Amino acid sequence: MSAHLLTELTVFILAVFVGFEVISKVPTTLHTPLMSATNAIHGIVLVGALLVAVVASPKLGPVLSVAVVFLASLNVFGGYVVTERMLSMFKPRETPTPRDGAKR
Amino acid sequence: MPAAAVSAGQIAIDAAYLVTGICFILGLKFLSHPQTARNGNRISMLGMAIALVATGFLLDWSSAWWVVAIGLGGGALVGIYSARAVKMTAMPQMVALFNGAGGGAAAMVAAAEFLHLNPGGSALSWDQSLPIILSTVIGAISFTGSIIAFLKLQELITGRPLTYPGQQFVNGLIALAVVGGAALTIANVDTVPAYFVALGAAALLGILFVLPIGGADMPVIISLLNSFTGLAAAMTGFVLGNNVLIISGALVGASGTFLTMLMSKAMNRSIANVLFGAFGKVVAGAGGAVPGATGAIREATVDDVATMLAYAKQVIIVPGYGMAVAQAQHSVRELETQLEKRGVEVKYAIHPVAGRMPGHMNVLLAEANVPYTSLYDMDDINPEFPRTDVALVIGANDVTNPAARTVASSPIYGMPILDVDKAHNVVVLKRSMKPGFAGIDNPLYELPNTVMLFGDAKASVDLLVSAVKAL
Numbered sequence: 263m264s265a266h267l268l269t270e271l272t273v274f275i276l277a278v279f280v281g282f283e284v285i286s287k288v289p290t291t292l293h294t295p296l297m298s299a300t301n302a303i304h305g306i307v308l309v310g311a312l313l314v315a316v317v318a319s320p321k322l323g324p325v326l327s328v329a330v331v332f333l334a335s336l337n338v339f340g341g342y343v344v345t346e347r348m349l350s351m352f353k354p355r356e357t358p359t360p361r362d363g364a365k366r
Numbered sequence: 367m368p369a370a371a372v373s374a375g376q377i378a379i380d381a382a383y384l385v386t387g388i389c390f391i392l393g394l395k396f397l398s399h400p401q402t403a404r405n406g407n408r409i410s411m412l413g414m415a416i417a418l419v420a421t422g423f424l425l426d427w428s429s430a431w432w433v434v435a436i437g438l439g440g441g442a443l444v445g446i447y448s449a450r451a452v453k454m455t456a457m458p459q460m461v462a463l464f465n466g467a468g469g470g471a472a473a474m475v476a477a478a479e480f481l482h483l484n485p486g487g488s489a490l491s492w493d494q495s496l497p498i499i500l501s502t503v504i505g506a507i508s509f510t511g512s513i514i515a516f517l518k519l520q521e522l523i524t525g526r527p528l529t530y531p532g533q534q535f536v537n538g539l540i541a542l543a544v545v546g547g548a549a550l551t552i553a554n555v556d557t558v559p560a561y562f563v564a565l566g567a568a569a570l571l572g573i574l575f576v577l578p579i580g581g582a583d584m585p586v587i588i589s590l591l592n593s594f595t596g597l598a599a600a601m602t603g604f605v606l607g608n609n610v611l612i613i614s615g616a617l618v619g620a621s622g623t624f625l626t627m628l629m630s631k632a633m634n635r636s637i638a639n640v641l642f643g644a645f646g647k648v649v650a651g652a653g654g655a656v657p658g659a660t661g662a663i664r665e666a667t668v669d670d671v672a673t674m675l676a677y678a679k680q681v682i683i684v685p686g687y688g689m690a691v692a693q694a695q696h697s698v699r700e701l702e703t704q705l706e707k708r709g710v711e712v713k714y715a716i717h718p719v720a721g722r723m724p725g726h727m728n729v730l731l732a733e734a735n736v737p738y739t740s741l742y743d744m745d746d747i748n749p750e751f752p753r754t755d756v757a758l759v760i761g762a763n764d765v766t767n768p769a770a771r772t773v774a775s776s777p778i779y780g781m782p783i784l785d786v787d788k789a790h791n792v793v794v795l796k797r798s799m800k801p802g803f804a805g806i807d808n809p810l811y812e813l814p815n816t817v818m819l820f821g822d823a824k825a826s827v828d829l830l831v832s833a834v835k836a837l
Contacts, residue, residue, distance in 0.1 A: 270603070274612050281394075281618070289398065289400075296397055300622065310599075313425075313608070316433050333471040340444075342410075352403065
């Protein structure tokens with residue numbers, strides 16, 4: 263195994279632990295937005311798509327180049343917009359009702 | 367690549383990628399509370415923008431700018447348009463579709479890299495070929511699997527499990543072809559044909575492993591596919607030697623795995639059982655040794671139920687997939703408002719696997735302006751049922767089935783459920799007496815404190831709203 267691969271493996275495994283740690287704090291009420299937010303994050307594969315398709319000697323033919331960038335871009339933009347839409351709907355109880363006020 | 371060859375420009379780009387990784391982690395951290403979640407998503411967007419701009423410096427704009435214009439521009443347009451247009455009830459299939467797009471892209475990037483490194487079948491070292499084959503296989507499974515999940519959720523193909531004799535055997539053979547092709551690719555034996563065998567078999571496996579999954583098990587599958595795409599993206603990072611892909615993919619892989627485990631725990635089933643059990647196909651035999659089940663059901667009128675609700679002290683609403691199908695969330699919210707006007711305490715009980723994806727009900731109710739502070743998790747709400755006057759079950763079935771507590775022979779025995787049967791009165795809104803997705807009778811309907819109100823969930827709730835208003 264190359265030293266390079268070992269370094270990458272280190273990054274990967276530490277990121278998995280960070281992922282578990284951070285995600286376990288997300289309340290169940292936000293699990294759908296969480297899924298859609300992580301969905302948008304794996305759209306980062308768009309970086310990979312650009313790096314194989316939009317270079318001096320592309321590693322894919324023109325049709326496949328457009329296809330791979332399109333798919334990844336769909337993932338990024340769709341993912342973020344859907345997440346934003348969902349999160350904008352989550353509201354606490356806006357104005358306390360008189361009943362709540364009386365209890366305090 | 368020797369470290370000495372790294373230019374200042376490359377270092378700047380790698381530093382930008384590090385910032386992106388930090389943004390993603392912070393973005394997820396901010397999701398730990400509904401009030402900060404929106405900012406979290408924006409931090410995550412910022413991170414994505416930084417990574418894309420940094421990548422822009424590595425690209426050859428003169429020859430291939432049109433790929434960006436058509437591919438990225440087109441993807442952005444379609445993505446933004448469909449994300450805005452989609453109804454909240456169709457969210458699970460939308461997420462599945464975007465997930466599949468990412469998985470497909472990851473597999474294609476790996477394939478491009480493979481064909482580039484190995485044009486004539488020359489030898490690759492295993493630390494090149496292993497990540498390539500993993501990214502390809504996992505990405506392909508995620509791509510086709512997500513498309514099938516989308517078709518099922520959109521009801522373009524049946525949501526019921528599709529099974530045939532020898533299914534496990536066939537799937538086993540295909541899985542073997544995936545493993546075999548992968549092994550031969552890594553061992554540099556007939557590399558190119560072996561690679562495409564693995565790719566094709568993985569794509570086929572994605573289709574065949576989702577087909578037998580019933581709708582009620584979709585939360586597990588959606589989570590699992592999410593985790594797959596994350597892992598595929600991370601593997602692509604290994605292929606390209608790109609840390610931001612590795613970090614982001616690992617975060618998503620961990621998140622998807624976490625949700626998958628949570629969902630299967632909430633059904634008291636192993637992931638293997640979900641994948642291979644074809645739940646909902648087997649119709650359960652004897653329904654009933656639930657104490658108190660009378661064997662007869664009682665039907666109530668709208669006015670009976672309205673009166674019961676209006677004079678209650680506390681009502682707990684238990685929504686399920688039926689509420690989503692009928693798009694009844696706004697009517698339910700209206701009913702809540704009417705009841706609260708009369709001084710009734712209204713709470714919502716959300717089972718972890720209610721609906722078709724994790725947290726599905728919460729999003730629908732949020733859309734209808736129900737404050738998230740009124741939504742309660744199973745563990746928090748269960749102790750409340752014994753002091754609740756009315757439990758109003760709207761389109762939920764298996765997650766309220768008391769057989770899960772008492773009937774050892776029931777397929778859902780041991781699954782944690784909402785204890786609606788412990789409420790003083792239970793009202794079940796249901797289209798008909800058809801059993802739920804798991805195909806199991808629900809003895810809840812035969813309990814002496816249960817009444818049924820048949821009809822479309824939205825229509826029934828609308829009738830209840832006007833009846834409560836008229837009281």
